[in-house]
Amino acid sequence: AQSVAQPEDQVNVAEGNPLTVKCTYSVSGNPYLFWYVQYPNRGLQFLLKYITGDNLVKGSYGFEAEFNKSQTSFHLKKPSALVSDSALYFCAVRDYGQNFVFGPGTRLSVLP
Amino acid sequence: DAGITQSPRYKITETGRQVTLMCHQTWSHSYMFWYRQDLGHGLRLIYYSAAADITDKGEVPDGYVVSRSKTENFPLTLESATRSQTSVYFCASSESTGVFNEQFFGPGTRLTVL
Numbered sequence: 001a002q003s004v005a006q007p008e009d010q011v012n013v014a015e016g017n018p019l020t021v022k023c024t025y026s027v028s029g030n031p032y033l034f035w036y037v038q039y040p041n042r043g044l045q046f047l048l049k050y051i052t053g054d055n056l057v058k059g060s061y062g063f064e065a066e067f068n069k070s071q072t073s074f075h076l077k078k079p080s081a082l083v084s085d086s087a088l089y090f091c092a093v094r095d096y097g098q099n100f101v102f103g104p105g106t107r108l109s110v111l112p
Numbered sequence: 113d114a115g116i117t118q119s120p121r122y123k124i125t126e127t128g129r130q131v132t133l134m135c136h137q138t139w140s141h142s143y144m145f146w147y148r149q150d151l152g153h154g155l156r157l158i159y160y161s162a163a164a165d166i167t168d169k170g171e172v173p174d175g176y177v178v179s180r181s182k183t184e185n186f187p188l189t190l191e192s193a194t195r196s197q198t199s200v201y202f203c204a205s206s207e208s209t210g211v212f213n214e215q216f217f218g219p220g221t222r223l224t225v226l
Contacts, residue, residue, distance in 0.1 A: 032212065034214055036217075041219075041220075042219060042220070043116075043202055043204075043217035043218050043219045043220050044155075044202065044204075044215075044217040045217070046214040046215075046216070049212065049214055051212045090154060090155065099145070099157055099160060099170065100145075100157070100215060102147075102154040102155040102156075103154055104152060104153065104154040105154050
């Protein structure tokens with residue numbers, strides 16, 4: 001069965017510093033990986049996805065994610081954090097023919 | 113407006129009552145999904161639908177009923193609400209079940225069962 005782990009409930013970073021939100025996954029076949037962001041009282045918004053190809057994926061709002069097959073990880077990164085990046089971030093995985101499985105979420109707080 | 117909408121946005125009900133949460137999308141996406149979001153659990157799939165009149169259970173279907181008579185609508189009914197169904201409910205849609213297709217989410221319905 002496929003699963004996703006986000007080992008940190010909360011990540012705090014100062015504005016202007018780089019940020020990383022971690023995600024590890026488990027699937028039986030090829031992984032298809034996604035990041036979503038949720039702002040307060042809003043639905044989830046798609047940020048980026050990895051399907052195949054280049055291990056570094058670029059997405060919305062300056063975010064990128066690095067796929068590492070040997071470590072089964074798909075960490076979300078941004079070179080310079082903004083206060084407006086503060087939100088709840090979800091990693092999700094799907095195996096071929098399967099539905100999404102979401103991680104528990106990581107709350108990112110960017111401090112001014 | 114194009115997109116995916118949910119109604120009501122907030123609902124308070126009592127144990128044992130029937131409640132229906134509505135979801136409407138304007139993209140003509142084939143697939144629609146219902147999730148619930150609870151602290152510590154992330155999002156869990158309740159039901160999904162591949163097309164009109166085709167529905168299937170997700171991870172946590174007990175106590176819920178869905179229907180899909182039209183492509184654009186996917187209502188979720190709690191036949192006899194329980195306190196454990198207090199949650200935030202999200203509807204989502206996607207173009208197909210292709211693994212590269214992301215899902216698009218509605219704004220959510222916050223349901224409280226007293």
